[in-house]
Amino acid sequence: MINTAQSPVLPRKFYIRPVLTVAKDLLGKVIVNKMGSNILAGRIIEVEAYDGKVDKASHSYNGKTKRNEVMFNEGGYFYVYFTYGAYFCCNVVTGKQNHGSAVLIRAIEPLLGINKMITNRFGRELKSEKEIYNLTSGPGKVCKAFGFTKVHSGLDLTNRSVFIVNQPRLKKSMIGISKRIGITKSVSLPWRFFEIGNMYLSR
DNA sequence: ATCAAGATTACCT
DNA sequence: GGTAATCTTGATA
Numbered sequence: 001m002i003n004t005a006q007s008p009v010l011p012r013k014f015y016i017r018p019v020l021t022v023a024k025d026l027l028g029k030v031i032v033n034k035m036g037s038n039i040l041a042g043r044i045i046e047v048e049a050y051d052g053k054v055d056k057a058s059h060s061y062n063g064k065t066k067r068n069e070v071m072f073n074e075g076g077y078f079y080v081y082f083t084y085g086a087y088f089c090c091n092v093v094t095g096k097q098n099h100g101s102a103v104l105i106r107a108i109e110p111l112l113g114i115n116k117m118i119t120n121r122f123g124r125e126l127k128s129e130k131e132i133y134n135l136t137s138g139p140g141k142v143c144k145a146f147g148f149t150k151v152h153s154g155l156d157l158t159n160r161s162v163f164i165v166n167q168p169r170l171k172k173s174m175i176g177i178s179k180r181i182g183i184t185k186s187v188s189l190p191w192r193f194f195e196i197g198n199m200y201l202s203r
Numbered sequence: 204a205t206c207a208a209g210a211t212t213a214c215c216t
Numbered sequence: 217g218g219t220a221a222t223c224t225t226g227a228t229a
Contacts, residue, residue: 048210050210057210058210059210062226062227065225065226066225066226067224067225067226081210081224081225082223082224082225083209083210083211083223083224083225084209084211084212084221084222084223084224085209085211085221085222085223085224086211086212086221086222086223087211087212089210089211091210104210106210138211138212139210139211140211140212141211141212180210181210181211182209182210182211183209183210184208184209204228204229205227205228205229206226206227206228206229207225207226207227207228208224208225208226208227209223209224209225211221212220212221213219213220213221214218214219214220214221215217215218215219215220216217216218216219
């Protein structure tokens with residue numbers, strides 16, 4: 001299903017571009033977690049861009065702190081943070097060193113290791129067929145299903161533990177654009193991007 | 204030391 | 217559609 005010879009791991013240069021470019025380009029790509037005993041993989045279908053240079057909603061807007069320091073790496077690193085006392089959210093750092101921009105992964109379409117994802121998320125079997133669409137349809141859900149936590153923050157995505165493999169770009173007509181969800185600052189920026197019509201979207 | 208807010212989710216009506 | 221849960225983090229004193 002995922003032939004890594006035909007679909008190479010995305011290189012550094014993919015990530016060292018402006019955050020809006022990378023955000024749109026990430027749609028349709030496949031994120032893989034090989035760190036556990038199971039290989040988990042899913043197609044990225046919903047993202048949001050955060051740019052600390054201009055964006056008050058970004059964790060990096062007010063400069064470097066212990067929590068957000070990974071965001072100031074060059075592109076291609078994994079930034080995972082904890083929020084609301086319960087959930088982790090994972091991001092792909094973009095741009096040049098010290099810029100402070102990242103793409104939040106809000107939803108994926110599960111491909112490999114689906115049973116493991118179900119166990120991670122629910123600790124039980126699915127109650128119904130359609131509950132599969134609740135498996136990874138939100139940033140906290142994605143991290144729970146993939147097992148991403150604080151220990152994954154700072155990983156280099158050009159290595160082979162957690163990484164993203166190339167896939168064809170989505171057609172422009174398949175990319176939806178909207179305001180970001182769940183923020184209270186810089187609310188009007190249209191920086192959420194998603195695959196139109198996908199069943200695994202967060203809303 | 205204290206405090207308020209938060210890139211969310213599950214559960215209720 | 218509305219809201220409680222829950223605790224880390226960063227800011228302020």
